[in-house]
Amino acid sequence: MVVTHPTTGDQLNIGLDVTSLPRLRQALEAAESSGCDFVLAPLVHPRYARPVELTPSPSFDAPHPPPIVRSDPLTRSDVELSSAEWQSGIIGKVSPWINTASSSPVVRAASEAAFREEVAYATHLGVRALVVDAPAGNGVRGAGLANYGRCIASALASGMQVASVEPWAVWNTVRTLCDNHANLGLALELSSELPSPGALDRWAAEAIRVVIMPTSSYVTNRVGYPVLSRRHQELIKLLFKYRPFFALSGRPAAVKGGDGMRPYVQYLAHLFGKQPPPSEAEAFEGPYYDYLQAPLQPLADNLESATYEVFERDPVKYERYEEAVRQALLHRTSMALASALPPDIGGGPTPAEAAAAAENGTAADGTDGTSAKDSTIVVMVLGAGRGPLVRATLRASASSRIPVRVVAVEKNPNAIVTLRNAALDDPAWSCVTVVSGDMRCASSSTTARADIVVSELLGSFGDNELSPECLDGAAALLKPDVISIPASYTSYLAPLSSARLHREVRGLGAGDTPFETAYVVRIHKGVTAAPSVPALTFVHPSDGGSNERHVEAAWVAAETNVIHGFAGYFEAVLFGDVGISIRPETASLGMFSWFPIYFPVKTPVLVAKGGTVRMHLWRRVGGGRVWYEWALAEPAVSAVHNVGGKSYSLGLTTG
Amino acid sequence: MVVTHPTTGDQLNIGLDVTSLPRLRQALEAAESSGCDFVLAPLVHPRYARPVELTPSPSFDAPHPPPIVRSDPLTRSDVELSSAEWQSGIIGKVSPWINTASSSPVVRAASEAAFREEVAYATHLGVRALVVDAPAGNGVRGAGLANYGRCIASALASGMQVASVEPWAVWNTVRTLCDNHANLGLALELSSELPSPGALDRWAAEAIRVVIMPTSSYVTNRVGYPVLSRRHQELIKLLFKYRPFFALSGRPAAVKGGDGMRPYVQYLAHLFGKQPPPSEAEAFEGPYYDYLQAPLQPLADNLESATYEVFERDPVKYERYEEAVRQALLHRTSMALASALPPDIGGGPTPAEAAAAAENGTAADGTDGTSAKDSTIVVMVLGAGRGPLVRATLRASASSRIPVRVVAVEKNPNAIVTLRNAALDDPAWSCVTVVSGDMRCASSSTTARADIVVSELLGSFGDNELSPECLDGAAALLKPDVISIPASYTSYLAPLSSARLHREVRGLGAGDTPFETAYVVRIHKGVTAAPSVPALTFVHPSDGGSNERHVEAAWVAAETNVIHGFAGYFEAVLFGDVGISIRPETASLGMFSWFPIYFPVKTPVLVAKGGTVRMHLWRRVGGGRVWYEWALAEPAVSAVHNVGGKSYSLGLTTG
Known part of the structure; x- marks a missing residue:
């Protein structure tokens, strides 16, 4: 049974790590009765893996099996589980005796042969992934690590998904040897001690496929239930974002909440269920995770209606623009007032005075804005799109009680349709003039010069959608002392x-x-x-x-x-x-x-x-x-x- | 006039490095009268390069020209020389004031603009290459070096050949920034002090296009002529291999041997003329310098006649094989003799005794070699090709006076033609049996088992033409105590x-x-x-x-x-x-x-x-x-x- 989030419906895979097992079906049934949906299990039964008693030898670094010459089967038959059960219920583990990093050529050769055999069998079964232990006692520069890496690279080349359990430097070496293969993942084993937050962030950026959680990483709370420390909880929440398989390992302690592993599973499911549903921004971003997009070419391309719609929905951007326009209107008005007043009146007008003065002086006369007599502030929106910045400007004008004339310049003829309809339909738009054309070609004779120019030509890297060139190109439309938003x-x-x-x-x-x-x-x-x-x-x-x-x-x-x-x-x-x-x-x-x-x-x-x-x-x-x-x-x-x-x-x- | 080697006809370009010049034609004529064939000269006349007096400023790291706004021409007209003269007679130098690595943005911008202009002009003229000074006082990690590298990379992208003068670490950084571009070369300036031999070897492996030799790197010999020290001579001889342009720079001293630069040029031409003509091996190798070949696949492919012919010409290999076969025959005979003698006769036979014994015991009876009575040594040549190892074996047999039966196995049916003709035509080949087929499939019943097996299945990396697999596969053809050549x-x-x-x-x-x-x-x-x-x-x-x-x-x-x-x-x-x-x-x-x-x-x-x-x-x-x-x-x-x-x-x- 897969754990499902109560509100989002997102799913979490929790399973049991089994080291040895008499029967896979029993283990799978036991896992399901604890609330799990998979087991992490060796694919080759130890009985088959070691047909002859191991003979520890002083010349070798580990006990090793003799070369495999046998007629008995490699392991249990694949008919023990259905094909669907193999594929959804089992994550494989390579036999623990296999050591492709051994310094003994005999062990290495036997390990390589067995590793190939188990990879082939895992591929045959169609299990989701195969977990391979990190080479023990082998530093990053150990000769054996390169051999281990090559064996994994070979397994990946054959199409297998492999997860490797290891500290970061070893992981990075293996990843590099495997040329950063897409099917190479990481099985992260938690312990009661956690590394530093910086180190955890580094792990989180890696391809974590499996998180192995020993029961010893839990603590028992005051009423006897197994829980995780605050730092462990933070880590688990971080890991939830990447949806790895959580595999519980070790022996259950005497805790409340049910038999065996059930309380451990339930606590994890509880943490998952407590996760808040994604925010609007998170929901929007989800489908774009790690998806590469070519930056927009707004001069060469015309945006589509749906693209405008998405960006207009931003809950923050236009609020900030509105506030910026409001402050700029007040500033411009107070400046105009200050220059109109005799110099001996110090201190300048208050914003309220400025607003009042502006309101009095602006009987909308409809004359050309360049006329010295008309002090109505001209706000020019460059790249008006379907009008969100026009609306932000009108809201700023209303809230500051400073009337404006708005000139909306837009090169996309499709967006011009929207703008002209708004100018016709919406009485608040009576002060808006719509100009169709490239802001760099529009002549100043067609319109008033701007006191304030508002634009949203920024790309992810600021200037990368050519805002500098566009605004420079529009200089003829602007008064010399124009206020630019953005500044x-x-x-x-x-x-x-x-x-x-x-x-x-x-x-x-x-x-x-x-x-x-x-x-x-x-x-x-x-x-x-x-x-x-x-x-x-x-x-x-x-x-x-x-x-x-x-x-x-x-x-x-x-x-x-x-x-x-x-x-x-x-x-x-x-x-x-x-x-x-x-x-x-x-x-x-x-x-x-x-x-x-x-x-x-x-x-x-x-x-x-x-x-x-x-x-x-x-x-x-x-x-x-x-x-x-x-x-x-x-x-x-x-x-x-x-x-x-x-x-x-x-x-x-x-x- | 290009210097030509008296026997090989190889050519050497020697030229003059000119820092400033009133007229290119005069400089070219002066160079030619000194025995040179090119000049290394600035393309832009200083008069044009600095239209306004430089104003050194404390805020900048070097004097710099103002932004170039002018109507006078960039430099001398391209009609001063013919197109052919530009192309063969001139290597360009970028104006010395240009500093694309400057820490001053103004100097850098002016330098970049001028650099682009000079590169474009050099491309227009079609000069062989353009020499760019290394940035002065800029470490490998200096911010300016990256900018210098980017400017050169841009010039290379436009198709220009560029040679850059610099110490190795700087050179390596620039080369890396330029992505190891094929048209980026090196102008190496010699001084009287030379770096260590290891450092020189490292330089020699780089793309040296121009060698600048100041007259100060010469010494005057006892009779007053300018010559080079022994270490300088060794270096120059090393450099001759790579055929760079040698450009003499500096002022001629009062030396014997003629006016101006002539004695310096003549000495260099003399050193070049003294170079021994290439050895047979060098002559063979010349066309293959740095030419990548896929290794032979001798099992999958059949060699062509011309390939056999080339390899058969090796003056060393078959001599060594002959000696090895001779020693193996003597060894085999002495072993046989030792085992035939009563055990109380110690010390074994001398090679001469062994040879005599072998000669006596080998009335060529023509019976099957596996017969215990026939002690004639069976030498099997595996991969006999057109027979060079058969001939080496026959020569070894003759010189050691130990008769042999030779079995020549070859899978290439075309080479079999040659072998069978030799067996028919050459009386010395009467003891040779030719077997057509893959040595791994040939049955031992078709021929005698070998006492000595001779093969030349080695590739450049020893085993990389599958010698191990071929020889293992032929085991059925060999006696258990066979001697393998190679061992x-x-x-x-x-x-x-x-x-x-x-x-x-x-x-x-x-x-x-x-x-x-x-x-x-x-x-x-x-x-x-x-x-x-x-x-x-x-x-x-x-x-x-x-x-x-x-x-x-x-x-x-x-x-x-x-x-x-x-x-x-x-x-x-x-x-x-x-x-x-x-x-x-x-x-x-x-x-x-x-x-x-x-x-x-x-x-x-x-x-x-x-x-x-x-x-x-x-x-x-x-x-x-x-x-x-x-x-x-x-x-x-x-x-x-x-x-x-x-x-x-x-x-x-x-x-």
Whole structure:
């Protein structure tokens, strides 16, 4: 019976780890009666595995079986369970005597032969996965580890799902030897002592398939039930996100709550049931976990209606924009008032005075906004889409009681339809002028120049959807002292460890191109090795300088880890102290409009705890295109990725 | 005028390095009058490069030109020289003020713009190459070096040949940033002090395009002529192998031998002319330098006549085989004699006695060799080809005066034609029986069992043409106490630095396959980071055990270098102390039948001087195939290459 979450319907697999068993069917029935749905069990019965008594020999490092020459069957017959039971009810374990890392050639040869035989049998049965013990007493550099890794790589090549139980450095070595194979997973065994939070985050970013929980990792509470410590609970909740198989091992203690393993299973099911259902943002993000997307090319492409609809639903972004516009209106009004008052009246007007003054002076005369007499503030929305920023502006105007004229500029003819309908249907839109066309070509003669320009042209990396070029291109539409919302934005970079994302990139095709492209992706199986640091900054209105940039960024690694590239984020100042951020350290809670960006590196590189990671990133502009180039500088130099934008660039031309 | 070798006709380019020049034609004529054929010259005249006086500023790290806004031409007109003169007579130099590694953004931007302009102009002119100074005062980790590397990478992407002048670590960083581009070369500047021999070997393995020789690197000999020290001479001779452009720089001293640079040029031409013509082996190898070949598949393929002809010409191999057969015949005869003599006659027969005894006892009776009465030694040649080992055996028989019966087994029906003709035509071949077929299938009933088996089934890595499997398969044809020639063979491995070979492998196609294949290649642009160490050993006749092997090999790097894979060699013991070797440390002089083997690694890895390089290599047998798997273990773990022989294996089936 699979444990099911009471509200979300999500499922959790809990099973029992059995070391030796007379009959698989009995073990499976016992597991089911404890509330479990699978058993983690050796596939080869010890009776078959060791047909002859082991003869410990001083010249070998472990007891070893003689070469296997026998006519009796390898193990129990596959008809003991139905095919469906093998596939859903059993996770296999390789025989414990098998030691492909042995320093004895005889043991190694016998182990390899037996390992191949058991892998073939597991494949024949169709079990979900096969758990292989880590080589005991073999350091990361032990000769045996390479042999162990090669044997696992061979098993993976034959299509088997393998989970390997081990400490991180050994795991990383085996993963590397197996070329980061998709079917290689991790069986994590918990103990009563847990590693540091940083180390746990590192584990969580790995491909955890099985979590083995000994009954000894539980404690007994005051009323006699087995429970987990707070830190264990936090870890289990973290692991729930990745839906591994939980396998309970060891012997049940004398606890309340039922026979045998049942209380342990029930507590785990209880923890799972207590998990809050996903937030709106989490529900939105779920399907995008680790899914690589090419960044939008908003100049070349026109967004579709459904895309607009999704982004308009963001519960945070437009609230922040509204507040930024409100503050900008008050600021603009108070500035205008201050310049209109005699200089001997100090201190300037209060916001309330400014609002009142603005209200009095703005009998909507409908004349051209450039007229000196008309002091109505002109707010220009660049890239208005279907109008969310127009609506935010109208709300800001209403709440501040500062009237505005809104000019909504949009290049997508399909979105123009929506805007013009809103202008016709909604009385609040009477002050809105809709302009169809590219903001960089629209002539200032067609409309009033803007006091405030509002845009949401930001990409995951801030400037990567060409906001700098678009806003620079619209300069002719703006007053010289225009207030830009956003006022500035800065991208951030952090070194990322994510074997999963690197494999996804590699899966996109041969050659360098996939590794010379940046991806928008909701990073799930990944961990940053250090906090993010600032990369590129743009301020608006700009001083007219180049939009090319170069940043050299450096970090100190918090844990030994493999760097697979860099995660990129942005922070934007909308106005004053109102901002939005997707940078993990300062992220706007609940805002889901942007996922991070991922800059891969072709060759992953190991960095030691406390070691330096250093990289360069260039933003280049030329030939009607904008692109990034990047290179790792420490701990190893990489090739410059995407030289001349050869694999990936953003076109400045309207589609 | 290009310097030409008096006997070989090989050519050497010597030129002059000019730092500033009023007129290119005059400089070219001056160079030609000194015996040179090119000049190394700035493409942009300083007059044009600095249109405005430089204004040194305390906030910048170097004087810098203002942004270039001008209407005067960039430099001299391209019609000053003919197109052919530009292409053959000029190697360009980038303007010395250009500093793309500057820490000042203004200098860097101006430098980048000027660099792009000069690269474009060099491409327009079609000059052979463009020399770019290394960034001054910028360590390997300097921020500017990454920018310098990116600029060069951009120039290479536009098709330019670039040579960069620099110390090795800087060079290696730039090469890595440029992704080991084929058009990136090295301009090596000699000084009067030379680095260590190990460091020179490392340089020699790089893509040296230009050697800049200041007149100050010469000394004046007792009679007043400019000459080079012995160490400089050795280096120059080493460099001659790679045919770089030699550019003389600096001012001529008051020396004998002519005006200006002429004596310096003449001395260099003299050294070149003194180079001995290539040996037969060198002449044979020349066309194969750094040319990757798939190893032979002798079981699946039949060699062609021309291939036999080439290998039969080896001046060393068959001489060694003849000596080994001679010693084996003497040994076999003395053994037979010893067993025939009463046990109280000690010491055994001398070789001469053995030869005499053999001669007396061998009235060629033509009866079956398995008859106890016939003591004629049966020598079986397995894989006889067109007969070179048969002839070596007959010569050994003649010189030792020990008669033999020779059985020549060959599977290639085309070679059988040659063998049968020789048996008919050559009276010396009257004792030769030709057997057509696979040695592993030939039945012992068709012929006598062998006392001595002679084969040359060795590949560059010893066992890699399946000698172990072939000889094991022929066991039924051999007496139990057979002498095998070769008696044993051992492969050797050394870590190899060769950016050239790695690039060649990458050029074979996308994906992992090219990097999971071993290549036979005459390594020219490559250097081993440490002496070779033993890998796999096979002894014949074998004990019937498995032919699978595993070796873990480790080295200490003599110099900081990049490891691009492993070079493989073999040593074979033919008989007693007679052997052949292609291992550099013990190589048989003049033997050209084998080039080394190259096992690439997908990701090159930097190893520090004194650091450890460690790798694993497995020889695997299964499913009618033999293959190698290999993995780097230190300084970084790599994926296991060629798991399950997925990219490369040797078939055990006869084609």
